[in-house]
Amino acid sequence: MNLAQNTVIPDDSVIINTSVFAVFVLITLLIVYRVSSRGSAGDYFVAGSAFSGVQNGVALSGDYLSAASFLGIAGAIAIYGYDGFLYSIGFLVAWLVNLLLLAERTRNTGRFTMGDVLSFRMKQRPVRAAAATSTLAITIMYMIAQIAGAGGLVALLLNVHGHFGQMLVMAGVGAVMMVYVLVGGMKGTTWVQIIKATMLVLCAALITIFLLGKFSYSMTELLRAAADNNPNGRAIFAPGAQYGESDMTKLDFISLSLALVLGVGGLPHVLMRFYTVPNAREARRSVVWATWTMAIFYLCTLIIGYGASALVGTDAILAAPGAENSAAPLLAYEIGGTVLLGVISAVAFATILAVVAGLTLTASASFAHDVYASVVRRGEVDSARVVWVARITALVIGAASIIGGILVIGQNVAFLVGLAFAFAASANLSTLLYTLFWKRFNTTGTLWGIYSGLISCLLLVIFSPVVSGAEDSIIPSVDFAFFPLKNPGIVSIPISFLFAAIGTFIGKPERDAERQAEMEVRSLTGIGSRTG
Known part of the structure; x- marks a missing residue:
């Protein structure tokens, strides 16, 4: 059955798809239970810092190769070609920031969360509260994108149409x-990420090989077919199909690129992963392994995206449940039938589950460790109580993310993750770099940097075409968009760096010179850094 003519998965395949999917989820849940962390806060939040650099690197790639990477980017390439691949380039290049500037210093300076680093030589309570606020905002934005992708994927897998059906899927x-x-904490989540990252890369490679086989292993033939089956024609091989309409869309592309490249260094769930290894050397190895794993994967998504355009067609993709996000599953069905679709969908769904679990764990850890333990209880609380608060927080954050996912049904998840990257780059990157590399930086600068980045980014998104004024807006029936760009990074990121610097010169210098010296020595050498 050719999905270029019929985008609905046959009813007789739903049972097979669901069975493969259910078996995969049950296996991962069993693994989570068997390796679950039942000890201290260190065990629950960072798995006792017991993972090797190789293990953590694969888990990092699993954390990062999310629904946006597998579903959103493949769909964007299938529809827009070259402009869709720009997401892959941005996501990959961004890891140089972590490798060269953040991985080792962050591992040496902190213990559980980003707030540990930012508050090391600052006033604890206001800085930890600001770090937790930023972490929660970014995490929920990222989670909304993942849950929206899961809704579209499972809606396709189960042949569910309509908003109500996808709402139930997202709740599940x-x-x-x-x-x-x-149940699992960081240890269980990490093992699930290792397994699903390995399977995701293998599945992407498998689809790539099968796909090339249909064109006698000729990329030229595949690309020719992709152009013939895409309304943009040969324009999909050059920049401009999505962002080349006007000077404003080109500026939007620059803004998106800034967010993608600079955002990874500020993602709380990525930074938290550096604490799951015993030392800075393993943290650096983690980044190297993650980068190579993702490079292989993104090369496969390039071929998968063009292959979806060639074999499925843009009209069929856009008409399917999940729209652009359905390109990879539809291609899997086209080249491998029901079984391959079930496997790919199960792996993609496990990808979403693991990423969302990691995000939830990060947000709940930040609230429990930075807000509850440090701000509310001033450090006078036992480890078990902190873990209990983290679990309650996870329930609240999960519910909020489900509601957010429902509101953005139909949006490309790669684009939504791009917004999360803009928030991360705007709120966190300036304060992290200034904290680690600028001795004069102080509490006032930290607070001004975080809040100015968060607030400016949020306001610009609210008053942009993302929310209103366009056919693909969240609220298309009204128009209160005065900011013309869909991604605010080109404005909000410089605002954060500027306000952090201004706040530093206005505020009083930190008086604890000994603490500043300790941070400098620890960040460079690791002497005095704690594990688990």
Whole structure:
């Protein structure tokens, strides 16, 4: 059956798809239970810092190769060609920031969360509260994108149409994700990420090989077929199909690129992963392994995206449940039938579950460790109580993300993740770099940097075409968009760096010179850094 003519998965395949999917989820849940962390806060939040650089690197790639990477980017390439691949380039290049500037210093300076680094030589309570606020905002934005992708994927897998059906699917995704976090902690989540990252890369390679085989292993023939089956024609091989309409769309592309390249260094769930290894050397190895794993994967998504355009067609992709996000599953069905579709969908769904679990764990850890333990209880609380608060927080965050996912049904998840990257780059990157490399930086600068980045980014998104004023807006029936760009990074990121610097010169210098010296020595050498 050719999905270029019929985008609906046959009813007789739904049972097979669901069975493969259910078996995969049950296996991962069993693994989570068997390796679950039942000890201290260090065990629950960072798995006792017991993972090797290789293990953590594969888990990092699993954390990062999310629904946006597999579903959103493949769909964007299938529809827009070269402009869609720009997401892959941005996601990959961004890791140089972590490798060269952040991985080792962050591992040496902190213990559980980003707030540990930012508050090391600053006033604890206001800085930890700001770090937790930023972490929660970015994490929920990222989770919304993942849950929206899961809704579209499972809607395709189960042949579910309509908003109500996808709403139920998203609620189910959130429920399973909460089980991962509540039971497994960081150790269980990490092993799921290792397994699903390995399977995701293998599946992407498998689809790539099968796909090339249909064109006698000729990329030229595949690309020719992709152009013939795409309304943009040969324009998909050059920049401009999506962002070349006007000077404003080109500026939007520059803004998106800034967010993608600079955002990874500020993603709380990525930074938290550096604490799951015993030392800075392993943290650096983690980044190297993650980068190579993702490079292989993104090369496969380039071929998968053009292959989806060639064999499925843009009209069929856009008409399917999940729209652009359905390109990879539809291609899997086209080249391998029901079984391959079930496997790919199960792996993609496990990808979403693991990423969302990691995000939830990060947000709940930040609230429990930075807000509850440090701000509310001023450090006078036992480890078990902190873990209990983290689990309650996970439930609340999961519910909020499900509601957010429902509101953005139909949006490309790669684009939504791009917004999360803009928030991360705007709120966190300036304060992290200034904290680690600028001795004069102080508490006032930290607070101004975080809040100015968060607030400016949020306001620009609210008053942009993302929310209103366009056919693909969240609220298309109204128009209160005065900011013309869909991605605010080109404005909000410089605002954060500027306000952090201004706040530093206005505020009083930190008086604890000994603490500043300790941070400098520890960040460079690791002497005095704690594990688990």
